[in-house]
Amino acid sequence: MKYKYQLITLGSDVRERQIIINQIREDLRNLKLPEEFIKVIPASSIEDEYKGNQPAFALYFGDTSSDFKDLDVTQKLLKDGTMILPIFYDSFETDIPRVLENQNAIKYSENELNRITNVVLEAFELLRSTRKVFISYRRAESTGVAIQLYEALEAYNFDVFLDTHSIQKGEPFQDELWHRMTDCDVIVLLNTPGFLESHWCKEEFAEANAKQIGIVQLVWPNHQIKDIDKSSYLCYPIQLSENDFTKKKYDKTDQLVESMIENIIVEVESVRARNLAARQDNLITEFRNMAEKNNRIVTVQPEKILTEDRPTGEHIIYIPTIGIPRSTSCQSAEIKKELMGYDEVSIRLIYDDLRIRDKWLQHLEWLNDNFKKDIKTLKKQEFQGWLQKS
Incomplete structure (x- = not known):
């Protein structure tokens, strides 16, 4: 499987590094995504393995003795615009190098473990950033x-x-x-x-x-x-x-x-x-079943999105969107479009519109009519009509 998300580990080689990596892998299993979906790259392997055209996020593990490592790689990633999350243990001022003094950090503890891994998943758009x-x-x-x-x-x-x-x-x-x-x-x-x-x-x-x-x-x-x-x-x-x-x-x-x-x-x-995975699975299953009833062939990808190659040559990506679609959902869609390797493709953010207020549904329809032609929303009650189109 081609790696698409790069998790770069910087700083001290502490036991917490492996604990966090193990938790991320468990979270991927909970999301029903392949563990190899995220490739872990230590600072020593940056030159050989890091790809600048693929999503990346870095964790910097601090040092209680202020013995800071990988500063050259850290500065390079900052210049490239890569997000870096510093992790400290006693004091941010003493555990984290000055080059990261403007970054939001998290103090490590067992209670913060899920928060740290969720930040990584949010950065890769595998978990929505709204909380x-x-x-x-x-x-x-x-x-x-x-x-x-x-x-x-x-x-x-x-x-x-x-x-x-x-x-x-x-x-x-x-x-x-x-x-x-x-x-x-x-x-x-x-x-x-x-x-x-x-x-x-x-x-x-x-x-x-x-x-x-x-x-x-x-x-x-x-x-x-x-x-x-x-x-x-x-x-x-x-x-x-x-x-x-x-x-x-x-x-x-x-x-x-x-x-x-x-x-x-x-x-x-x-x-x-866990909740996100269940709701995504439910939406994917409903859409796929309805597609089959209408003789449309959609394929579920490992990224938990659906793709369809129409006889006309048109490519469509269907992205299950939990809750209410927003502009950030469109940004996430652009990332997935690039990762799938399509040049010409239309995207539909599929969502369950039950109980969403009319004024917001009207706003989404207005966006569909007035903004990007290749990214639109598709609500659940319109699945049937959309799939019946020739």
């Missing part, structure tokens, strides 16, 4: 924890939806809520004893299942998961205990201890890739 979380809860039972999670996840650079904080005045409440759920990566569901007694909470749970959105489910100490709670296709339950709460009351005024908040953030980060 959206939806908090589902019952106000009468868990407001304190909901707000606490909102603030903690926001501080961790997630775009968090919380009904009391995220809907502007004058917007149709329920339409916007479904819209934001459709566009999220993960749902954090606060499963309190009365959660499913609320009509709207039950609707949110059913909607998450229907769209196969991953759920990190926090189960209150005085509550057990019922059969209906286990029906989620991608549900990751965390059973809370009395000691996980600061006041040990676990009512709407109580909050979680800091260590549990950290555990939840780690789980949310971990679930993102």
Whole structure:
């Protein structure tokens, strides 16, 4: 298989280097992509193996003794515009060389492992760069924890939806809520004893299942998961205990201890890739099955995109797009077009339009009519009509 994504490792030869590489390979398996999809290139092999015309991302492993290595290669990559993520252990100022002082860095810890690997996947457009979380809860039972999670996840650079904080005045409440759920990566569901007694909470749970959105489910100490709670296709339950709460009351005024908040953030980060893979697979399967019914031959590529070579000589790439297509989706499409080696090709970003607000669908249609002719969006309800074209 031809390598398409280059991960360059710079700096100290520490054990964390292999830990991160192993985690990236596991994430690729979770995404159902070949492990060799990303080629790891040490600094010593740059001259022989690095290809300037293929996507690259670098990790610089710092040194607690300030014994910095690979500075010439690092400077060359910076001049080439390659993104470099410094990883430090004690102090950024002492562990990382000055040439990288303007780069955002991450302090290594086991809790940050998924975050580091997700940054790599996002850089290669294998995981979307938007990091959206939806908090589902019952106000009468868990407001304190909901707000606490909102603030903690926001501080961790997630775009968090919380009904009391995220809907502007004058917007149709329920339409916007479904819209934001459709566009999220993960749902954090606060499963309190009365959660499913609320009509709207039950609707949110059913909607998450229907769209196969991953759920990190926090189960209150005085509550057990019922059969209906286990029906989620991608549900990751965390059973809370009395000691996980600061006041040990676990009512709407109580909050979680800091260590549990950290555990939840780690789980949310971990679930993102698994959830993306499931939703991509679902969209790919539906489109491919409908294509077969209409005698259209589409091929699923290892990159988890579909290609079609029409009898007319036209080449089409179909890219499954999770959530709501944006301009960044078009940029990602351009990269995939180059990697596939096509010169003349049209691209369709296929997506599930269920619960997306009309005003946004109208905006996407306007973009289709007024911008690039070779990159357009194609919503699920129009798959049949598109595939029936001669």
